[in-house]
Amino acid sequence: MFFKAILPAVAAIVLATGAHASTLTFSTFVTGDQEVAGTGPFTPIDTGSDAVGFGTVVVDTYAQTFDVSLLVTGITLDDLNDGLINTAGIGPVHLHNAPSDANGAIVVPFDFAANDYLNQPNVLGAPALGFSLVALGLDASNIINLGGFDELVAELSAGNIYFNVHTDTFGGGEIRGQLPGVNEVPLPASGLLLGGMVAFGAWRGRAKKKAA
Numbered sequence: 001m002f003f004k005a006i007l008p009a010v011a012a013i014v015l016a017t018g019a020h021a022s023t024l025t026f027s028t029f030v031t032g033d034q035e036v037a038g039t040g041p042f043t044p045i046d047t048g049s050d051a052v053g054f055g056t057v058v059v060d061t062y063a064q065t066f067d068v069s070l071l072v073t074g075i076t077l078d079d080l081n082d083g084l085i086n087t088a089g090i091g092p093v094h095l096h097n098a099p100s101d102a103n104g105a106i107v108v109p110f111d112f113a114a115n116d117y118l119n120q121p122n123v124l125g126a127p128a129l130g131f132s133l134v135a136l137g138l139d140a141s142n143i144i145n146l147g148g149f150d151e152l153v154a155e156l157s158a159g160n161i162y163f164n165v166h167t168d169t170f171g172g173g174e175i176r177g178q179l180p181g182v183n184e185v186p187l188p189a190s191g192l193l194l195g196g197m198v199a200f201g202a203w204r205g206r207a208k209k210k211a212a
Contacts, residue, residue, distance in 0.1 A: 022063070023060055025059075027056040028055055028178060028179050029052065030070070030177030031176070031177065032049035032175050034177060035176045036176070049175055053070055053130075053163070053175060055070040067136045067138070068133070068134070068136075070132065070133040071132050072133075075131065076119065077119055080168070081167055081171055085112045090109045092166045093163070097145065097155055105145040107152060108138070108144070110133055116133050118132050159179065161178075
């Protein structure tokens with residue numbers, strides 16, 4: 001049901017972004033076992049969170065803009081870190097700059113007041129399954145702690161950008177997703193996004209069967 005509920009949002013993102021010569025697409029699963037403790041290179045830790053997400057960054061190198069989408073189940077808007085929610089211009093979800101074995105600075109914050117965050121729709125009267133974040137048409141003005149758009153693209157291409165979702169329970173991050181470098185992304189934008197979401201739905205189905 002979750003997968004069915006989010007298909008319209010996925011389709012909208014695909015239609016909005018498309019795939020053309022100037023497009024680079026980076027996608028990843030966002031999970032608790034990718035989190036890293038401390039401020040330097042350390043062994044990744046597992047927060048034990050049952051939450052999972054799928055995040056995508058689509059870059060238009062010609063227009064010098066980028067679109068970001070993140071679908072999460074297992075973490076609701078109420079679970080997101082209150083301190084960061086109330087910090088203007090920062091918010092509880094970010095793109096950070098570091099390789100997979102380290103923590104790094106925020107480079108793209110998503111201000112909670114920007115209304116980019118939405119509850120996932122209720123399914124058969126059940127509480128919201130999670131939240132979605134969609135931010136379209138971002139540009140250099142949305143980037144901090146980096147020189148600008150070209151530097152962000154370079155770090156994305158090198159595999160040094162990751163999603164991090166901060167909650168009340170895990171202030172440093174409950175789930176994380178390292179975006180693979182450009183040479184590890186063989187599919188165009190629409191194919192990669194839809195393929196990832198199919199895999200996401202299959203993962204959820206297997207997880208439910210194991211829990212039953």
